Amino acid sequence: MPSVFYRFTMLFLFMAVGAVSVVLVKPSEGILGLGIAAGAFIWLIWDNWCSLQFILWVHRIEDEPDAPPPWLDNIRQETAEYIQRTLRRQSHRTKEFENQLYDFQSVLQASPNSVIILNAQDCIEWCNRTASIHFGLDAKRDLAQRITHLLRSPALIKKLAERDFAEPFVVESPLATDTHPMRLEVLFLPHGQGRLFMLSRDITAIEQAEAMRRNFVAEVSHEIRTPLTVLAGFIETLQTLSPSEEERGSILMRMAHQAERMKNLVNDLLTLSRLENNAQLRLDEWIPVASMLERLGIDARSLSTHLNGQAAPKHEIIFEGADTPDEIAGIKTELQSAFSNLVNNAIRYTPPGGKIIVTWQMNAEGGARFSVRDNGIGIAPEHIPRLMERFYRVDLNRSNASSGTGLGLAIVRHVLQRHDAKLEIDSTLSHGACFSVTFPAERVR
Amino acid sequence: MIEKHLSSQFDSDLNDVCSRLMEMGGLVETQIQRTISALAEFSVDEFNNVVDTETRIDQMEVEIDRMLTAVVARRQPAARDLRLLLAISKITTNLERAGDEACKIGMRVKSLVESGKTRQMPIGDLRVASNLAASLIQRSLNAFARLDVPAAISIYKEDDLIDREFKGFTRKLITYMMENPHIISSCLDLLFIAKAIERIGDHAKNITEFIIYIVHGTDVRHSKLEGIEAIVVH
Numbered sequence: 001m002p003s004v005f006y007r008f009t010m011l012f013l014f015m016a017v018g019a020v021s022v023v024l025v026k027p028s029e030g031i032l033g034l035g036i037a038a039g040a041f042i043w044l045i046w047d048n049w050c051s052l053q054f055i056l057w058v059h060r061i062e063d064e065p066d067a068p069p070p071w072l073d074n075i076r077q078e079t080a081e082y083i084q085r086t087l088r089r090q091s092h093r094t095k096e097f098e099n100q101l102y103d104f105q106s107v108l109q110a111s112p113n114s115v116i117i118l119n120a121q122d123c124i125e126w127c128n129r130t131a132s133i134h135f136g137l138d139a140k141r142d143l144a145q146r147i148t149h150l151l152r153s154p155a156l157i158k159k160l161a162e163r164d165f166a167e168p169f170v171v172e173s174p175l176a177t178d179t180h181p182m183r184l185e186v187l188f189l190p191h192g193q194g195r196l197f198m199l200s201r202d203i204t205a206i207e208q209a210e211a212m213r214r215n216f217v218a219e220v221s222h223e224i225r226t227p228l229t230v231l232a233g234f235i236e237t238l239q240t241l242s243p244s245e246e247e248r249g250s251i252l253m254r255m256a257h258q259a260e261r262m263k264n265l266v267n268d269l270l271t272l273s274r275l276e277n278n279a280q281l282r283l284d285e286w287i288p289v290a291s292m293l294e295r296l297g298i299d300a301r302s303l304s305t306h307l308n309g310q311a312a313p314k315h316e317i318i319f320e321g322a323d324t325p326d327e328i329a330g331i332k333t334e335l336q337s338a339f340s341n342l343v344n345n346a347i348r349y350t351p352p353g354g355k356i357i358v359t360w361q362m363n364a365e366g367g368a369r370f371s372v373r374d375n376g377i378g379i380a381p382e383h384i385p386r387l388m389e390r391f392y393r394v395d396l397n398r399s400n401a402s403s404g405t406g407l408g409l410a411i412v413r414h415v416l417q418r419h420d421a422k423l424e425i426d427s428t429l430s431h432g433a434c435f436s437v438t439f440p441a442e443r444v445r
Numbered sequence: 446m447i448e449k450h451l452s453s454q455f456d457s458d459l460n461d462v463c464s465r466l467m468e469m470g471g472l473v474e475t476q477i478q479r480t481i482s483a484l485a486e487f488s489v490d491e492f493n494n495v496v497d498t499e500t501r502i503d504q505m506e507v508e509i510d511r512m513l514t515a516v517v518a519r520r521q522p523a524a525r526d527l528r529l530l531l532a533i534s535k536i537t538t539n540l541e542r543a544g545d546e547a548c549k550i551g552m553r554v555k556s557l558v559e560s561g562k563t564r565q566m567p568i569g570d571l572r573v574a575s576n577l578a579a580s581l582i583q584r585s586l587n588a589f590a591r592l593d594v595p596a597a598i599s600i601y602k603e604d605d606l607i608d609r610e611f612k613g614f615t616r617k618l619i620t621y622m623m624e625n626p627h628i629i630s631s632c633l634d635l636l637f638i639a640k641a642i643e644r645i646g647d648h649a650k651n652i653t654e655f656i657i658y659i660v661h662g663t664d665v666r667h668s669k670l671e672g673i674e675a676i677v678v679h
Contacts, residue, residue, distance in 0.1 A: 136587075142591065153475070157468050174583060
């Protein structure tokens with residue numbers, strides 16, 4: 001407030017100085033008024049000069065906020081200081097907001113879900129990097145583009161047109177291909193005046209896992225039902241017909257066979273679930289290999305006799321290789337079951353009279369290699385990658401004849417994973433197969 | 446994709462037509478995807494859906510043309526806006542035809558499945574070409590939305606790949622038919638499918654020509670690739 005009076009004071013001061021100086025220089029009639037007018041005129045020029053400086057400074061301050069105000073009269077000085085203070089406070093606040101916005105954006109950027117912000121016309125205002133992975137959107141180029149111009153899935157367009165945002169829905173990613181399917185769950189969250197927040201989540205893996213689980217249940221049920229059907233059939237025969245003693249014996253034997261098959265299946269399932277549930281494995285138990293191989297030989301020969309009967313030519317089963325390394329670190333029952341699964345497979349898929357060679361030897365890196373080679377029917381290359389899947393059968397017609405459970409190699413895979421071992425399969429159709437397991441150096445001694 | 450006009454109503458009219466076109470494009474894309482997977486798996490489960498979508502696409506073509514007439518009559522557009530509207534009209538026609546071709550594939554697959562001779566058919570080669578055709582349509586629509594001329598030209602070049610695949614496949618079919626005359630009718634079905642795939646690729650290529658027309662104002666139909674690149678550079 002005092003600065004307002006200051007201006008008037010200055011005006012009067014100039015007028016007074018003008019009047020006095022004129023009167024002093026040449027006192028005459030009417031000169032007083034002229035002096036006052038001259039003083040006022042000089043003051044006007046000075047005041048305008050101050051205004052000019054002030055305006056120039058105001059223009060300058062945008063670029064250099066710290067520029068000091070030029071020497072001015074009191075009222076402008078005060079205004080200048082006020083402007084500078086406000087500007088400083090505001091730029092400080094803007095910076096804070098910017099930092100906050102940047103933080104928010106980097107949080108959204110880091111999200112594994114894609115985040116797309118749409119305005120009321122469904123145009124893209126902002127999207128994160130995941131949006132380009134999910135939908136192929138370009139965070140720079142596609143701004144202000146209507147989302148439906150780039151994501152043209154009819155389901156998505158329909159939801160947007162009907163403004164039906166209650167439920168999330170699933171769309172195929174435009175980037176999905178045969179080899180890399182991508183299914184996305186999309187959710188729209190409306191906020192403030194028709195604007196939308198669009199989220200999408202990659203559910204390909206979840207859907208695949210779900211499909212695998214469904215398949216697994218279906219397959220287990222199927223595998224269990226087959227022997228059960230046979231058993232039920234025999235039971236019905238025994239109840240309704242009265243078979244002779246000899247027939248009864250044969251029927252009971254076949255029933256026992258089916259019961260055995262079911263027991264094996266359930267045992268294998270239990271083994272698998274046990275293997276999957278505890279992944280930890282200690283290194284401290286050392287198992288002698290020699291006794292394991294001996295046991296393997298006995299089991300293999302009895303299986304060969306069991307499958308082919310006493311009369312048929314038996315498989316020739318040969319154990320080769322060195323005595324060292326003579327111990328493996330791991331769990332005996334698991335390794336025994338993995339090895340015997342490999343040998344049993346060789347026997348099952350090699351016709352009678354065939355040759356099976358089991359080798360145990362040290363390799364160049366100090367580890368050990370266990371391999372089973374046969375000259376049986378072999379495996380076509382397209383089946384090899386899928387052999388380890390549960391219930392995967394190369395030839396559906398063989399599943400009954402060879403009476404395997406279809407879980408053998410799945411068990412082998414799990415056991416070997418737990419023992420840090422690697423399995424390699426090498427085979428040509430009708431020329432036999434070789435399954436070899438390599439143990440790392442720290443697991444053998 | 447549209448620059449601001451004085452009349453915001455005009456902007457919104459243009460945007461609406463574009464959105465309609467893209468919606469139709471989305472339907473055609475799904476249509477192609479569906480028939481491709483029907484072809485890969487020899488299934489006819491989706492056949493009724495394909496026929497329904499085909500009718501929907503036809504309706505949309507008529508609807509978009511009506512919208513275009515209204516915009517032209519009311520706004521009397523000039524320069525780039527006029528080119529955009531003309532191009533949309535042409536692209537609609539191309540999309541509708543691509544949809545027709547997809548529908549044809551669906552019908553041929555149905556007749557193949559019904560013939561029961563699907564096992565002996567050399568379908569692996571078709572899968573590559575059909576995926577390529579689907580991606581060309583998808584990318585040409587993306588290029589249209591972004592008015593992206595470099596992308597348009599790369600699509601233009603890739604169409605040759607499909608044409609080459611088609612020629613190779615025809616030769617292969619001839620050997621199949623010579624070896625086993627019993628499967629000639631199925632082989633003819635496959636030949637028509639291959640032709641339809643090749644046509645879908647051509648329609649994608651046509652769409653890219655209109656993108657160049659909108660952006661550069663030059664009609665590049667029936668001109669050589671070098672000519673097109675020269676226009677785009679200047």
